[in-house]
Amino acid sequence: xxxxxxxxxxxxxxxxxxxxxxxxxxxxxxxxxxxxxxxxxxxxxxxxxxxxxxxxxxxxxxxxxxxxxxxxxxxxxxxxxxxxxxxxxxxxxxxxxxxxxxxxxxxxxxxxxxxxxxxxxxxxxxxxxxxxxxxxxxxxxxxxxxxxxxxxxxxxxxxxxxxxxxxxxxxxxxxxxxxxxxxxxxxxxxxxxxxxxxxxxxxxxxxxxx
Amino acid sequence: xxxxxxxxxxxxxxxxxxxxxxxxxxxxxxxxxxxxxxxxxxxxxxxxxxxxxxxxxxxxxxxxxxxxxxxxxxxxxxxxxxxxxxxxxxxxxxxxxxxxxxxxxxxxxxxxxxxxxxxxxxxxxxxxxxxxxxxxxxxxxxxxxxxxxxxxxxxxxxxxxxxxxxxxxxxxxxxxxxxxxxxxxxxxxxxxxxxxxxxxxxxxxxxxxx
Amino acid sequence: xxxxxxxxxxxxxxxxxxxxxxxxxxxxxxxxxxxxxxxxxxxxxxxxxxxxxxxxxxxxxxxxxxxxxxxxxxxxxxxxxxxxxxxxxxxxxxxxxxxxxxxxxxxxxxxxxxxxxxxxxxxxxxxxxxxxxxxxxxxxxxxxxxxxxxxxxxxxxxxxxxxxxxxxxxxxxxxxxxxxxxxxxxxxxxxxxxxxxxxxxxxxxxxxxx
Amino acid sequence: xxxxxxxxxxxxxxxxxxxxxxxxxxxxxxxxxxxxxxxxxxxxxxxxxxxxxxxxxxxxxxxxxxxxxxxxxxxxxxxxxxxxxxxxxxxxxxxxxxxxxxxxxxxxxxxxxxxxxxxxxxxxxxxxxxxxxxxxxxxxxxxxxxxxxxxxxxxxxxxxxxxxxxxxxxxxxxxxxxxxxxxxxxxxxxxxxxxxxxxxxxxxxxxxxx
Numbered sequence: 001x002x003x004x005x006x007x008x009x010x011x012x013x014x015x016x017x018x019x020x021x022x023x024x025x026x027x028x029x030x031x032x033x034x035x036x037x038x039x040x041x042x043x044x045x046x047x048x049x050x051x052x053x054x055x056x057x058x059x060x061x062x063x064x065x066x067x068x069x070x071x072x073x074x075x076x077x078x079x080x081x082x083x084x085x086x087x088x089x090x091x092x093x094x095x096x097x098x099x100x101x102x103x104x105x106x107x108x109x110x111x112x113x114x115x116x117x118x119x120x121x122x123x124x125x126x127x128x129x130x131x132x133x134x135x136x137x138x139x140x141x142x143x144x145x146x147x148x149x150x151x152x153x154x155x156x157x158x159x160x161x162x163x164x165x166x167x168x169x170x171x172x173x174x175x176x177x178x179x180x181x182x183x184x185x186x187x188x189x190x191x192x193x194x195x196x197x198x199x200x201x202x203x204x205x206x207x208x209x210x
Numbered sequence: 211x212x213x214x215x216x217x218x219x220x221x222x223x224x225x226x227x228x229x230x231x232x233x234x235x236x237x238x239x240x241x242x243x244x245x246x247x248x249x250x251x252x253x254x255x256x257x258x259x260x261x262x263x264x265x266x267x268x269x270x271x272x273x274x275x276x277x278x279x280x281x282x283x284x285x286x287x288x289x290x291x292x293x294x295x296x297x298x299x300x301x302x303x304x305x306x307x308x309x310x311x312x313x314x315x316x317x318x319x320x321x322x323x324x325x326x327x328x329x330x331x332x333x334x335x336x337x338x339x340x341x342x343x344x345x346x347x348x349x350x351x352x353x354x355x356x357x358x359x360x361x362x363x364x365x366x367x368x369x370x371x372x373x374x375x376x377x378x379x380x381x382x383x384x385x386x387x388x389x390x391x392x393x394x395x396x397x398x399x400x401x402x403x404x405x406x407x408x409x410x411x412x413x414x415x416x417x418x419x420x
Numbered sequence: 421x422x423x424x425x426x427x428x429x430x431x432x433x434x435x436x437x438x439x440x441x442x443x444x445x446x447x448x449x450x451x452x453x454x455x456x457x458x459x460x461x462x463x464x465x466x467x468x469x470x471x472x473x474x475x476x477x478x479x480x481x482x483x484x485x486x487x488x489x490x491x492x493x494x495x496x497x498x499x500x501x502x503x504x505x506x507x508x509x510x511x512x513x514x515x516x517x518x519x520x521x522x523x524x525x526x527x528x529x530x531x532x533x534x535x536x537x538x539x540x541x542x543x544x545x546x547x548x549x550x551x552x553x554x555x556x557x558x559x560x561x562x563x564x565x566x567x568x569x570x571x572x573x574x575x576x577x578x579x580x581x582x583x584x585x586x587x588x589x590x591x592x593x594x595x596x597x598x599x600x601x602x603x604x605x606x607x608x609x610x611x612x613x614x615x616x617x618x619x620x621x622x623x624x625x626x627x628x629x630x
Numbered sequence: 631x632x633x634x635x636x637x638x639x640x641x642x643x644x645x646x647x648x649x650x651x652x653x654x655x656x657x658x659x660x661x662x663x664x665x666x667x668x669x670x671x672x673x674x675x676x677x678x679x680x681x682x683x684x685x686x687x688x689x690x691x692x693x694x695x696x697x698x699x700x701x702x703x704x705x706x707x708x709x710x711x712x713x714x715x716x717x718x719x720x721x722x723x724x725x726x727x728x729x730x731x732x733x734x735x736x737x738x739x740x741x742x743x744x745x746x747x748x749x750x751x752x753x754x755x756x757x758x759x760x761x762x763x764x765x766x767x768x769x770x771x772x773x774x775x776x777x778x779x780x781x782x783x784x785x786x787x788x789x790x791x792x793x794x795x796x797x798x799x800x801x802x803x804x805x806x807x808x809x810x811x812x813x814x815x816x817x818x819x820x821x822x823x824x825x826x827x828x829x830x831x832x833x834x835x836x837x838x839x840x
Contacts, residue, residue, distance in 0.1 A: 036219075037220075080763060159362075178213060178395055287533070319497075336543075338762070341762075430668070434715040457640075610712075
């Protein structure tokens with residue numbers, strides 16, 4: 001039996017669906033993660049480019065948008081276990097070029113830019129409460145890396161009881177094998193995985209109906 | 211470049227190491243997860259059997275041990291998004307055979323048995339504070355599934371700033387491909403991956419030295 | 421200047437208001453807290469009696485209801501700093517009469533009964549996510565003690581970005597001075613304080629309008 | 631029966647004690663809270679002055695020190711329910727004079743300065759994990775206001791299973807009645823309350839003994 005058969009046999013692979021109000025979460029789309037010599041690569045740059053139209057869609061519908069950046073204190077005051085295991089993270093300080101959001105996805109006023117030090121966009125950042133305040137029930141996750149901070153954010157989004165969607169062509173990774181493996185895991189257990197255009201089409205249909 | 215080369219080039223794949231005090235976390239070693247017709251299979255049963263001697267090691271050294279079970283209310287009062295996506299989880303109620311810990315790993319008095327409803331053993335369970343109270347700085351993670359609740363627990367253990375270890379032959383999955391893929395992700399980013407016997411040998415050496 | 425003048429001078433004492441969907445939180449209305457020889461007294465029993473009609477109101481409007489009980493493991497496995505400082509808490513085990521919800525407020529099927537070990541109903545219990553899943557934006561807090569678990573729950577409800585209300589005659593304490601002092605603090609900083617009948621009247625007017 | 635008798639009768643008023651490793655938490659000692667026309671007053675300035683020698687003590691013993699500031703985004707991106715209820719909080723932006731730490735308690739390199747938006751220094755800030763990483767088991771709380779962010783931080787410190795101490799002459803409030811009422815609540819339920827000099831004497835004795 002292959003993995004698909006096993007998961008189907010045990011009742012996994014369900015759907016979350018799009019709820020009443022979506023928010024867009026852009027995880028760590030910063031310069032350091034589109035640079036192969038830092039922490040990312042061209043697959044992530046392609047994902048960032050693909051996300052431009054999705055961000056425009058959310059802005060047009062005046063839906064909440066949140067960006068995350070990895071930012072550590074330059075004096076080491078909050079260097080944590082994650083940054084000790086992955087030392088290049090320590091270079092992502094407030095003003096380092098590597099920790100600035102990529103030019104094509106610059107935050108607009110009122111979009112919240114979270115400084116985070118962990119994998120998940122939700123871990124000790126207040127994001128869940130920010131979404132609750134805005135009546136959001138559906139988190140649309142983009143960013144990088146698929147097998148790292150995206151996966152961690154998706155698991156937490158679902159754990160906070162949000163319907164969770166991953167936009168497959170708006171998430172990127174430094175290597176393709178973990179990218180694919182994590183899309184499989186997320187689809188089977190935590191989130192609906194769909195392309196940007198599938199999402200926009202489905203969302204527009206829902207908006208038109210309401 | 212293969213994935214190993216890419217990760218090495220970017221400075222991932224570090225080590226956490228064993229700290230001053232370890233705790234053993236047994237994630238969801240319950241009957242329903244050793245049963246192929248529920249949520250698991252024989253690979254998980256093998257991992258449970260392998261864990262027996264590890265549990266004995268922790269008890270002998272009088273180190274903290276915590277077990278988790280998935281337990282939902284029978285009247286649906288706390289059915290969450292996870293249980294809606296994975297309906298068989300809803301059957302894991304307080305007295306269901308599937309939600310009882312496997313016979314070979316029965317909790318001893320004083321070992322905490324956490325009832326959880328999410329993927330991570332740390333998510334809204336109080337486990338981080340329980341470990342802090344006991345002076346633990348190192349979490350040793352076992353259980354199932356590797357690609358599900360183990361992975362989620364490992365990420366959270368690291369996010370809470372614990373040194374985190376995954377015992378490769380004491381974690382199991384319903385399918386081998388996700389098992390392997392997730393061991394890779396965890397090793398590269400979040401945790402040291404080692405076999406049971408490697409851990410016991412290293413730990414005994416550290417204890418002898420102190 | 422008295423405290424009211426100082427708070428007004430500095431811009432405190434605002435209003436939260438009732439939002440789109442309320443949930444009722446009954447904090448620790450258990451036998452041990454209506455008993456003067458355990459952890460409570462007659463003022464709490466009066467608050468429980470007063471809450472009966474409020475609970476009926478929520479049920480009639482089919483709004484979410486959550487109860488909390490303090491429950492510690494009988495073998496001491498999760499005795500925490502709180503229970504070490506306040507030893508009578510340790511007696512509130514699963515089947516102890518003192519930890520059962522008072523007869524006049526028995527939970528109905530589908531109402532969630534949270535077992536908690538800390539002061540706040542939100543601390544590591546999953547309550548915030550449970551409310552998010554149900555689209556709740558307003559927490560209506562009752563229970564005991566005003567100066568203890570009610571206060572801690574109110575602060576956390578607001579921190580999770582819920583509009584928060586305290587029903588002044590549905591919260592009780594073991595002593596009147598802390599009861600009054602904490603109602604002042606909560607009103608000035610965290611929550612709207614109103615009587616049961618004020619709440620029901622305001623809520624009915626809002627429901628009629630929508 | 632007065633409140634002291636009632637609390638004694640019911641077994642409250644225990645002790646936490648000083649553990650193996652203390653950290654100093656300075657809650658919101660910023661310019662805006664020593665200014666009567668913003669959010670504080672002279673009682674808080676006196677507490678800040680009193681804290682100078684305590685901070686020196688922690689630095690001398692090379693123990694962890696953490697400062698908090700209230701900082702909101704200038705564009706309103708993270709204005710929360712707390713800031714909507716207490717509008718002057720919204721003026722505490724990154725570069726506002728009111729949100730800068732008071733001159734006498736300037737952070738030293740390596741001391742972590744947390745930007746927070748809620749009452750508790752622990753709420754969604756990562757402070758608990760930061761303390762766990764440093765092996766801290768005892769939180770020594772100072773700052774302002776006693777009835778606001780200090781109280782909220784103390785409750786959370788205990789909920790995270792830290793032994794918790796409040797230094798009575800190093801915490802201050804805008805009004806005396808809530809200051810006293812909250813010291814009573816904290817002493818009875820959550821934390822040991824002692825003066826700065828009592829703490830230093832006890833701590834030095836413990837250090838000498840170890």
